[in-house]
Amino acid sequence: MQPVPEWHAAPLPADEAKRLQLLRSLDLLDTPHEDVFDRVTRVVAELLQVPIALVSLVDEHRQWFKSRVGLDVCETSRDVSFCAYALHSERLLLIEDTHEDARFAGNPHVTGAPHIRFYAGAPLRSSAGFVLGALCAVDTKPRKLSAAAQAALCDLAATLEREIVQREAARETREVQEVDRRKLRLSESRFHAIFQQTPTGKAIVDLDGRFVEVNPKLCEITGYSADELVAMTFQQITAEADLPADLQLVDDLLDGARKTYTLEKRYRRRDGGTVWIDLSVALIRDDRGLPLHFVSTMQDITSRKHSEAVLRDYRQELERRVLERTCELTSSRTALQTITDNLPVLIAHVDTDLRYRFNNQVYREVFGVDPAALRGETVRDTIGAATFERCLPWFRRALAGERVTHEDIVYEAAPGRVWNATYVPECRRDEVVGFYIMSQDITETKRRENQMRSEVMLDALTGLPNRRALAEQLALSIAAARDEEQPFALFFMDLDGFKNVNDQHGHDAGDALLRQVAARLKKTTRAGDLVCRLAGDEFVLLARGVASSSACSRIAQDICRAIGRPFEIGGGEALLGTSVGIAMCAAGFDTTADAILADADRAMYEAKRKGRNGFRFASVLTADASALTS
The missing domain is CATH 3.30.450.20 (PAS domain)
Structure with missing residues (x-):
């Protein structure tokens, strides 16, 4: 008896890991019978007249049969699998007599049941070229396979490959849809947070x-x-x-x-x-x-509207008084001219052709023209074509009998000043024959209004942005970190030793000291950073674009050195320090203004406990810092 040749399992393909990953993602392994596969194996068995036809999928440790004819088992070990060799074939693995092939003569399925003597396996490839298994025909006796039969087997394998590629495309579509769903959920979550906060x-x-x-x-x-x-x-x-x-x-x-x-x-x-x-x-x-x-x-805007109403009432009262005095003195043009020339208001009388009939001396100051020379001249030529076109709708309303007020007028002759004008119709026997113009310089009033709006966001003592300004900017920075991948860091500062200075030298000295601290912080930090005073001796720095713990450490060290230098106070010097807590918000991170302020506040108190005039990072970090200390 001749000795049984030694059997060697097929080597692994070079792309084995990716091949297995794709195979397991297609939901083919360990699934019920499907007609699309069973029809092909039945055709193979009938066409080639073989007792066994299989669709074999080669997993990591086994070959599993998606479809089988003439075989009772649903899987075998990969170590004895013929199809594992088919993974390396370009077109068809054909073994006409296993006893004559040194690779397979010693295979347990050759030397024992089912006593394979003939094997033909066509590789089943994915769209990326990974061989997932084979469509194979098996016989218990050796045989030849014609070129036409080989081509038919490969054509049937191509039919199964199209089915596999379709399932691969469907899987990729599902993955894309899942990614889109996750992005949508994240977008909705971010929108909800911004919407609520x-x-x-x-x-x-x-x-x-x-x-x-x-x-x-x-x-x-x-x-x-x-x-x-x-x-x-x-x-x-x-x-x-x-x-x-x-x-x-x-x-x-x-x-x-x-x-x-x-x-x-x-x-x-x-x-x-x-x-x-x-x-x-x-x-x-x-x-x-x-x-x-x-x-x-x-x-x-209730507060602003109340302020505007007060100013409007004041202007209307002034206009009423001017108009009353003007009407009382219409019989005496000299007296009228004298009075109106000494009022800080542009006063004029215009006819229905929009030509001046009267002007006071303020026209000389504003337009550089003798008021007497304006009589008979058009309003358009005096105030300029562009301003005239903007004012024309109000002129027409006045000529229609309506008393109107026109806000925010800028005359071309005085571009740096803002005016408010009231147009009062002049009626005779129920007919409008012209109108009076009373135009008041409201430049300073506008400036104060703008200043009042800005002061709402400023700390009265130091001139720094206050808590309200910080809340607004912090909400914008958190949204930018989430939506636009823009990181930032928050530095919470509490002065060390300030209470002693305040108690010894008085509150006035303490206030002066806080103003010096604010000036040093602004000088120490970058131009685009936001330095705020919360209350008392607490300050906060919002530093945008800071993404590393090392950068935060350098900023905190600069702050500690700046505050650690002596301050001038009452002819002497005062020494302070500052404890700094740092909380970082990385790009794409989700947090709230209250949460990150609380993190920085806790880190500041930790810095105080560790010796003061130093800094600590928040215990739960949002970036790459890890338990760093000053």
Whole structure:
């Protein structure tokens, strides 16, 4: 008896890891019978007249039969698999007599059941060229296979390959859809966080005006709870006098005449009061251009409107008095000229042709023209063509008999000044024969208004941005970190030794010291960084674009050195230090303003406990810092 040849398992393909990963992702292994595969094995068995036909998929340790004819088992070990050799074949692995092939003569399936003598296996490839298994024909006796039969077997294998490629494409489509779903969920989560935490009122409103979703700030502005608002429409809480203008702008959005609109209007609060808001509205459309819903932002401007009303009443009172005096003195042009020349207001009388009939001496100061020389001249030639065109609608309303006020006029002869003008019709026997112009310089008033708006966001003692400004900028930075991958770092500072200086030298000296600290912090930090004073001796630095712990450490060291230098106070010197807590927000990180402030605050107290005039990172970090200390 001849000795049984030694058997060697097939080597692994070079792309084995990727091949196995793809095979397991296609949901073919360990699945029920499917006609698309069973029809092919039945055709192979009948066409080639073989007792066994298989669709074999080669896994890591086994070959599993997706379809089989003439074989009872559903899988065998990969070590004795003929199909494992087919993984290396370009077109067809053909063994006409296993006893004559040194690779297979010693295979247990040759020397024992099922006593394989003939094997033909056509590789089954994926779209990327990975061989996942084989379509094979097996016989228990040796045989030849004609070229036509070989081609038929390969054609049937190509049919199965198309099925596999289709499943591969379907898997890739599902993966893309899942990635899109994850991105959508993340986008919705970020939108919800910004929507809820923004310091302005926000709402999503349906096309009928009903509130769909509201944020806490809008509830605070209106006095209604969220549940109450979503059962209402914006029409129900809008002041009746302001509703027509609002609805017209809504129609313009729906008609496509505009993309957004802004409007100052009044809401009726739940307690019966009225609140003025600055409303901004955008219409969201679907990918076909059809309207979906409105997104509205509301800013409470009640305080500003009250201030404007006070100023308006003052101007109207002044104008009334001027007009009364002017009317009383119309019989005496000399007296009229004398009085109006000494009022700090541009006063003129214009006829229906928009030609001057009277001007006071203030016209000389503003336009550099003798008032007497203006009589009979056109308003257009005096104030300039561009300003005239802007003012013309108000002139026409005055000539129609309406008393009107025109805000924010800039005359070309005095480009650095802002004026407010009132036009009062002159009527004789119920006919308008002209109008009076009273134009007041409101440059300083406008400047004070702008200053008042900015001071709301500034600390009165140091001139630094205050807590409200920090909250606004921090919300923007968190949104930018999440949506635009822009990291930032927050430094929470508390002065060491300030209380002793304040107690020994008094509050005035303490205030002066805080102003010196603010100046040093601004000088030490970058121009684009935001240095804020929260309260007392607490300061915060918001440093945008800082992404590493080493950069944060350098900034904190610069701050400690700057504050550690002696301060001048009352003819002497005062020594302070500062404890700094650092919290970092990495690109794409999700947090809240309260959370990151609390992290930095806790880190600051840790710095104080560790010896003061130093810094510590937050214990739960959002970037690459790891338990760093000063």
